[in-house]
Amino acid sequence: MIEKLENILNETLKNLNYEYKTKVVKSNMDGVDFQCDDAFKLAKLYHKAPFMIAEEIVNQLKENEKFENYFKEVSVSKPGFININVSDKLINDSLKSLMQKDKLGATLENETIVIDYGGPNVAKPLHVGHLRTAIIGQAINNILKFKGNHTIGDVHLGDIGAQMGQVIYGILNDFPNTKYEDIEFDLNYLNVTYPKMSALCKEDENVRKACAEITKKLQEGDPNYHILWEKIYKLSVSDIKRIYDYLDVHFDYWYGESDAYKVFPEMMEYLDKQPCVRIDNGAKVVDVKEENDKIDIPPCIIQKSDGAYLYATSDLGTIWQRKKDFNPDEIIYVVDARQSMYFTQVFRVAKKTGIYEGKLIHYGNGTVNGKDNKPFKTRTGGALKLEDLIKAVKEEFINLRKENKNMDKEDLDKIVNSILKFADLQNDLTRNYIFDIKKFSEVNGKTGPYILYTYLRINKLLTKNNGKLSDKIYNDIDRTLRLKLLEVSSVIDEASKERRPHIIANYLYELSVIANNFYQTNHMANLEESIKNDYDIVLTYNNFVLKSLLELLGIHIPKTM
């Protein structure tokens, strides 16, 4: 619709001999649908008063034979704004054409995009810090896929870092004189051993050194340590998968940093030949400082003087592998914003050394905070396990009403997901937010359950319609709802272009408020058949939009609630 309005206005400008491409925007004034503010720019270009130009445009527009079809009213307000109210016919024609369109009218794309949105460390359970990355990353994946792109999700496990050496050290202590093959332990053992060892390393320098030595040997491919590594990996990764599954977060590849180690020989051979790689005190480094940097970006170390590889090396190796296997147009990282300097370094090394020329973008996500507005911690100061947060949300919702206690298990899980995801996705991904379980679980307010409830409530009102929308609009709230529905295509396009799922979340909330208002004002039961038919068509489409967008955010609709 906006495109149509811009076209007719541009036609008008041309007739008036103004050379200018104008823009029409949604108006935030009450009772005005759209506005055009370009009389001000034209005034500068053509040395006239903006009010005069605006009047000239409106008068000329009224001469257009399409005027009646398009507009209910167009007027000028001082000092030069053009206010536009569109005709009911234009709204309904646009709505009819939108309803015929695939993909809710979003434009199609065709890129290959790798998305890195996991990053949990093996041997440690998922914690609250992994929540935003997973939820936002999956939503971006869903949106880009919906738009037609070929997306590839990779979990990028931290499976060969310091924690592995520490846990192996602990195991060797607990199972002395046992053949590695015969050592057996379970997940509980792992969950106790990692924090124990991590604390011990902080206290005892000798233990720390011994653990680091094991890690180094493991990274060099020690076959004995590898036996234990595999046992740890199996237990831990199946637990990590279980939680991701619960959140409906999925990856096409479960690669880890250890997989990057496999390409190191060829990559290092290549890097050794690159002039920008220099030796500094025995270490291999690349300078990545650039002229316009506002902060100091230190050189990136890619191999230590003792030959050891680092976090950055594994990310470079992963880029190397992704390029070879998928040849993507773009690689997206949804990772904690606090790693942004690190990613700047890695991306610059990848460009400078010619490892990868495509787009590399880090979407740094904010943190989930506690009441003190600091990253969520348990009472004892540790990171809160993601599973415990999920349990707490579930309990909160169950205790909200006594009916919730007997809820269908699957429905309950869908609602818990909606609470977690909508709380998260309504915020710009870069921002931190305070997790207020009580507030986010309510059925009223800007919450997941509110949107789900709106959908279910409207679904109950739907009857049958003949599929033919008339040219009528019956009242203001009806008009508001139809106009809001017309925004859906551009909402998806914008969320996708910016990689910002919160644009969809906020639209979902606004649409739900209007739709609730609509059915509370227009009591379906007492209406004439023809009006009922129109309303049924509009509300059916409304629910199609709600459901499709919720799915993009990873939220599914329960049978009842």
Ligand code: ARG
């Ligand atoms: N495992 C890392 C950490 O715990 C996060 C990995 C993020 N992804 C990446 N490609 N570096 O900090």
